[in-house]
Amino acid sequence: MSLLTLTVVEKYTFMDSDFLTPPVHSFAGIPICLQLKDLEADIAIIGLHYVSPYPQNLAIPATQTELGTAPDAIRLQSSRFIDHLDHYDFDFNDVLLSDRPIRLIDCGDVDRKTKNDRQNPEHITAAIRTILARGAMPIALGTDEGGFIPYVRAFEDYEDLCVIHIDAHIDWRNEHKGVRDGYSSGMRRASEMPWVKAMAQVGLRGIGSAGRQEVTDALLFGSVFIRARDVHQEGIDACIDKIPVADHYLITIDTDALDMAIAPGVLYPSPGGLTFDETTDLVQRIASKGRIAGISLFEVRPERDINGLTASTAAQLIINFIGIMAHYGQIGG
Numbered sequence: 001m002s003l004l005t006l007t008v009v010e011k012y013t014f015m016d017s018d019f020l021t022p023p024v025h026s027f028a029g030i031p032i033c034l035q036l037k038d039l040e041a042d043i044a045i046i047g048l049h050y051v052s053p054y055p056q057n058l059a060i061p062a063t064q065t066e067l068g069t070a071p072d073a074i075r076l077q078s079s080r081f082i083d084h085l086d087h088y089d090f091d092f093n094d095v096l097l098s099d100r101p102i103r104l105i106d107c108g109d110v111d112r113k114t115k116n117d118r119q120n121p122e123h124i125t126a127a128i129r130t131i132l133a134r135g136a137m138p139i140a141l142g143t144d145e146g147g148f149i150p151y152v153r154a155f156e157d158y159e160d161l162c163v164i165h166i167d168a169h170i171d172w173r174n175e176h177k178g179v180r181d182g183y184s185s186g187m188r189r190a191s192e193m194p195w196v197k198a199m200a201q202v203g204l205r206g207i208g209s210a211g212r213q214e215v216t217d218a219l220l221f222g223s224v225f226i227r228a229r230d231v232h233q234e235g236i237d238a239c240i241d242k243i244p245v246a247d248h249y250l251i252t253i254d255t256d257a258l259d260m261a262i263a264p265g266v267l268y269p270s271p272g273g274l275t276f277d278e279t280t281d282l283v284q285r286i287a288s289k290g291r292i293a294g295i296s297l298f299e300v301r302p303e304r305d306i307n308g309l310t311a312s313t314a315a316q317l318i319i320n321f322i323g324i325m326a327h328y329g330q331i332g333g
Helices: 070-081 121-133 145-153 186-191 212-221 228-234 236-240 276-289 309-327
Strands: 043-048 104-110 137-142 161-166 196-204 224-227 248-254 291-298
Touching: 043 070, 043 121, 043 309, 070 137, 070 309, 104 121, 121 137, 121 145, 137 145, 137 309, 145 186, 145 248, 145 291, 161 186, 161 276, 186 196, 186 212, 196 212, 196 228, 224 228, 228 236, 228 276, 236 276, 248 276, 276 291, 276 309, 291 309
Parallel strands: 043 104, 043 137, 137 291, 161 196, 161 248, 196 224, 248 291
Antiparallel strands: none
């Protein structure tokens, strides 16, 4: 095991309940626990409301609408699965949770009511640290992938972590408009953390924020680039062979990695993205390769969505990821 002995839970207890609030709807109707020091779970769902502090060009940023946040939208679409988590799932040719006694808990939202100029990313880090210290795997839902930076900071007790970044873009800018901890810099910041030893970036396509220097820096770190086109043409198994071997994998998804036919509600939609099956098969193969330490999903923009399609896709992905964890024996008794 490369996971170091966790420090006593008291070190990570999330004390300030003002920054942790109950969800409008719990994910798939699962129980809610806001007292993280008392958490008893295999998987903990948590909403992140971090907004990258870039000068805003949108008239109404998605994260500033009370009922239009990504966690809310995904949870709402997950409501179709209430009382269905023990049903047969043809994606697995078995019941979803493989008859395992899986404890699923929704831990509410971090900084839901905090204005952008008062947000504190350490609230995210502290919450995720406590979830990990309680022995649960955190699945984070957020609008802005800048939230991945304080999320990955919580994994400091891991000594051999490979980040699997599923995205159309590499997010390796050192800074953008004076901001170092925004959605264009998530993988750059992760690469600077001693516990992140490797990285694979899957679903790359089109034009993003990266220039030649960012690509060079990512490759010098050792990041493995796997384009969406590579996945389509070579298949999942060939791509999995390129992913570094690690004791633990941390999966983060920017929803614009998915094809716009199933995820139109993102900030930068583009054709040619990953399909639903490719994404779930990728996570399934990673689960067969090593332990999954955590999953985060960002970049659902409800104000740009069509009939809730992107949020629905995200909710179904999370359901399938939970099923994968159960079927590969990574959670449950």
